[in-house]
Amino acid sequence: MKHPHPASCQEVLWQINAYIDGELDPDLCSHLEAHIENCPDCQIVINTLKKTIQLCQDDRDTIALPPEAWDRLLVSLGLNDEDDKE
Amino acid sequence: MTNQIISDAIDLAALRRKDKDAFTQLVKADSGKIYRLALKMLANEQDAEDVLQETFIKAYKNIETFEGRSKISTWLYRIAVNEALMLIRKRKPAQVDLDAEIITESGEFVPRQIVDWCCLPEEEFVRSETRQVINLGIKSLSDANRAAFLLRDVEGLSTREAAEVLQISESALKVRLMRARLELREFLTEYFSGKMPEVAQ
Ligand SMILES: [Zn+2]
Numbered sequence: 622m623k624h625p626h627p628a629s630c631q632e633v634l635w636q637i638n639a640y641i642d643g644e645l646d647p648d649l650c651s652h653l654e655a656h657i658e659n660c661p662d663c664q665i666v667i668n669t670l671k672k673t674i675q676l677c678q679d680d681r682d683t684i685a686l687p688p689e690a691w692d693r694l695l696v697s698l699g700l701n702d703e704d705d706k707e
Numbered sequence: 708m709t710n711q712i713i714s715d716a717i718d719l720a721a722l723r724r725k726d727k728d729a730f731t732q733l734v735k736a737d738s739g740k741i742y743r744l745a746l747k748m749l750a751n752e753q754d755a756e757d758v759l760q761e762t763f764i765k766a767y768k769n770i771e772t773f774e775g776r777s778k779i780s781t782w783l784y785r786i787a788v789n790e791a792l793m794l795i796r797k798r799k800p801a802q803v804d805l806d807a808e809i810i811t812e813s814g815e816f817v818p819r820q821i822v823d824w825c826c827l828p829e830e831e832f833v834r835s836e837t838r839q840v841i842n843l844g845i846k847s848l849s850d851a852n853r854a855a856f857l858l859r860d861v862e863g864l865s866t867r868e869a870a871e872v873l874q875i876s877e878s879a880l881k882v883r884l885m886r887a888r889l890e891l892r893e894f895l896t897e898y899f900s901g902k903m904p905e906v907a908q
Pocket of ligand 1: 660
């Protein structure tokens with residue numbers, strides 16, 4: 622056994638980013654999961670953290686450059702006459 | 708503008724010659740994401756547009772300094788983040804860093820609020836008030852942590868790429884990302900706690 626002691630909340634919290642990003646090595650991951658399974662607090666922190674990130678990503682694809690800003694960008698770069706080539 | 712051109716597929720030699728067609732392709736490919744990053748960094752449309760223009764003006768002027776070792780979008784992000792930070796510094800005095808709140812001096816990480824708000828009905832998460840709160844949360848992060856969070860979690864860069872954009876080590880990037888994510892979790896927990904049905908607690 623690589624991990625003779627059960628993981629603590631603090632250990633889980635220190636690895637929380639790597640854990641939710643799936644970047645932990647399998648051995649450490651299962652060591653932490655053994656704790657998480659029995660710890661409602663860690664479960665809540667993990668779930669709300671995942672949800673937080675997801676909520677921040679949600680409007681990603683709805684943010685677009687306004688058409689007028691696009692026109693101004695091309696003018697500022699001197700590329701405006703190239704615009705209708707396509 | 709949301710077309711399928713991938714900036715790395717654009718002929719770099721043509722860009723270096725300052726070929727207008729190649730450069731137009733680059734603008735088409737990457738202006739959307741540069742604008743989005745600038746908007747989330749600055750929370751102001753006019754400022755975001757200024758940063759967008761400055762980024763591509765500088766890119767055009769300095770394209771020969773791009774060595775092609777990283778993605779061209781990574782290089783553009785770097786210019787954009789620097790422009791955004793310069794604008795922020797111009798606008799306000801040096802900000803007080805509140806990071807210490809979440810990671811204590813002994814190095815222990817302490818979540819302040821443990822409330823399971825994931826179970827709230829989906830409508831709660833898509834309301835415009837909620838979107839405003841989320842953007843406010845992002846805005847409340849320190850500039851350094853916000854940039855790390857936006858590049859990694861919103862723009863989807865790898866740890867290595869995001870570190871490269873910010874010109875910091877990968878471990879420094881990870882620390883900033885951790886602080887940003889945890890701060891945001893606290894911020895949203897504060898808000899969503901008020902939406903939880905009282906009896907369920
Ligand atoms: Zn725990």
